[in-house]
Amino acid sequence: CIARVVSLTSPADACRLATLSLNFKSACESDVVWASFLPPERPQTVSRSVSSLKELYFSLCDDPVLVRDGKMSYSLDRHSGKKCIMLSARALSITWGDTPNYWSWTCLPNSRFAEVAELIDVCWLEIRGMISSGMLSPGTHYAAYLVYKITPASYGFEFQPVEVEARFAGDEAASVSTQ
Known part of the structure; x- marks a missing residue:
């Protein structure tokens, strides 16, 4: 009964509730609770290497899993407990990305x-x-980031305007420009 109630909270709440008593601790560590925090469609490769669903949950929090041939x-x-997805550069379409004069893969x-x-x-x-969009957690606000590293020898980005566009397939784009 306690486990069912705790499963309706959040992972952070479950960890806090586990400190109340031994009964709460036992309930909060049960697979019933942690099954409710895990998305049903998750990489199966991790499931085999852990002994409990709580351990699986924290494994997926601390150690991102590469999927889709290592491109995600x-x-x-x-x-x-919401999903965090990162695409590799190989999973993106980069203009001139396969032209050695402009880009290298390293x-x-x-x-x-x-x-x-x-x-x-x-x-x-x-x-x-x-x-x-089916890969994302429902009812969740997401952000998109371009993660990059600038080397000491790089130049040219500091004075360029940036335009970012985000949209759902078939929708008009929402644009943001910066100077």
């Missing part, structure tokens, strides 16, 4: 992905990515 990273937000220490794109020279930067 899947993890969970520790407090809410390994970067500490990157979660096997390859990263290195900009050599280009007159504009256009990157497109797509993710199925």
Whole structure:
């Protein structure tokens, strides 16, 4: 009964409730509770290496899993249990991305992905990515970030205006420009 009630809260609440008493601790560590915090469609490779659903939950929070041939990273937000998806550079459409004069593909220490794109020279930067809305957690506000690293030898970005566009397939784009 306690486990069922706790399963209607959040992962953070379950961890706090576990400190109330031994009965609450036992209920809060049950698979009934943690099954409710895990998305039903999750990478199966992790499930085999853990002994409880609570352990699986925190494993997915702390150690993102590479899926889709290593081109996507899947993890969970520790407090809410919502999905966090990161696309690799290879999963994106980068204008001139396969042209060696403009881009190179290399390994970067500490990157979660096997390859990263290195900009050599280009007159504009256009990157497109797509993710199925079915992969996302329902009723959740999401943010999109372009993660990049600037090397000491890089130049040219500091004075360029940026335009960002986000949309759902078939919808008009919402644009934001900065100077």
